[in-house]
Amino acid sequence: MTDLTNPAIDRDPSAREKLGHDVFARGVTPAGVLRPTSIEALSAGIRAAAKQGLAIVPRGGGMSYTGGYVADRDDALVIDMAGMNRILAINQTDMTVTVEAGCTWSALYEALHPQGLRTPLWGTLSGIKAAIGGGASQNGTFWGARNGTIADSVLSYRVVLADGAVMDTGKSFFRGFGPDLTGLFGGDCGALAVKAHVTLPLIREAEAFAYGSFAFDTPADYCAAMSEIARCGLAMESFGFDPFLQAQRMRRDSLAADAKSLVTMMKAQGGFWRAIKEGAKVVTAGRSFLDEAKFSIHCLAEARTRAAADEDMRRIAAIVAANNGREVENTIPKVLRANPFPPVNSMVGPDGGRWLPVHGIVPHSRALQTIEALVALFEANEAEMERLAIGAGYMFLTVGATGFLIEPCFYWPDELWGLHTESVESAHLAKLNRYPPNPEARALVERLRKGVIDVISALDGVHFQIGRTYPLEQRSDPRAWRLLKALKAELDPQGLMNPGVLGL
């Protein structure tokens, strides 16, 4: 019989109900919520929960949509890491920073940026809410994507194991020391332990930036250019959209807000008049400049000197020209860099309704083939998608020199849940339509998501955010899978750590 009498556990039904779903998946309402504010409280809470046989489900910012923190049994204790959000040490001598795992990317940026510092991978676009521990646990990328993924850039973790014991996965200043135990915990979605502290390397912020936006008519030219820019390592971030997603972005964001954040950034990067001029340019260019474009790439180059940043952008433009692309107004990358962690309003559709991304990372040699297979999938379902008003568009991003990330996003009219209404800005929410529950459309979106995953699997692509959604076992070498199961059994013999996640 489960005992939940620990006074530190919140059993309030509405608090628990809120944690029964993520951005897309709905699971079982957990039995309780623990909100530790220190590693000692986290360790004591896990030890007590393990004695009671409770499942332990860690939650960071709650910004995921693959069922990673959505329990499938009712005796689960959600560990809400939001209260462990301190920056513990910024060490400018050793160039490391240690944070509690619930610290958001945005809070870390606010602390490091004034000191001219950042981490190599410095956050996801959800970073105003998403936590560093959540990002490391399901892996991901965006800001600093040329440097790879979040899990790649961690130096070490201090974790709490299923029996409450505390363990360091390595040394805090250097990751390479024998077999890579830190790497084992990256992307584990909380199946192996709860991350309490995360240590990341620091690097100096760049001093000069250059921005470029480019348009292409065909996916073949688009992929060729995007891949070559990544292979040459010319952009710190290189991302893009297809026309559908481009249109959704344009509809969502307000032009005035664009101009304002841009002025703030330009002021920070020096020059009041340049700031005013750039702000005015955004307003004049409006959001029509990409209307005719079929596919867009947005690049941000950074360097120590203006000449070096401009030279990288000149080389990017040459790659674009060699692949039949054309330069367009570079508003999007400028605006995004000016406000790197915007409110998470894109968690819902631009007119209300729902949003669900699904993604795969493929090698450059298979990017075009993947896009063509996805287009065929959507064409085969076109009539049903149209009947149920389901829209689909693509986001693209290169990761390091080797990864081409393709992310179809679905939009459809459907009810919003508590997480959506709490996370989206209230002024934005007030402007949106509200829809009744739409289980028929949601079911088709689930089938389409499965179809996308099958396409990516057939092309041997990989995924972040495995959660309870992407099939890891079927895609792993059987020996590697047995090793992972053995590791899980060693670390969590009772199978209490986020059971079911990763398929474990």
Ligand SMILES: Cc1cc2nc3c(=O)[nH]c(=O)nc-3n(C[C@H](O)[C@H](O)[C@H](O)COP(=O)(O)OP(=O)(O)OC[C@H]3O[C@@H](n4cnc5c(N)ncnc54)[C@H](O)[C@@H]3O)c2cc1C
């Ligand atoms: C608007 C929006 C924009 C987004 N942009 C991006 C983007 O640019 N790039 C990207 O990669 N993703 C993006 N995402 C997806 C998601 O926000 C990120 O993947 C993010 O890293 C999730 O972090 P989180 O703290 O919210 O994790 P959560 O959703 O809380 O948890 C994710 C997983 O990690 C586990 N977990 C959480 N904390 C811990 C811990 N301390 N120890 C062990 N396990 C833990 C959970 O159990 C769960 O399995 C976006 C999502 C939204 C809604």
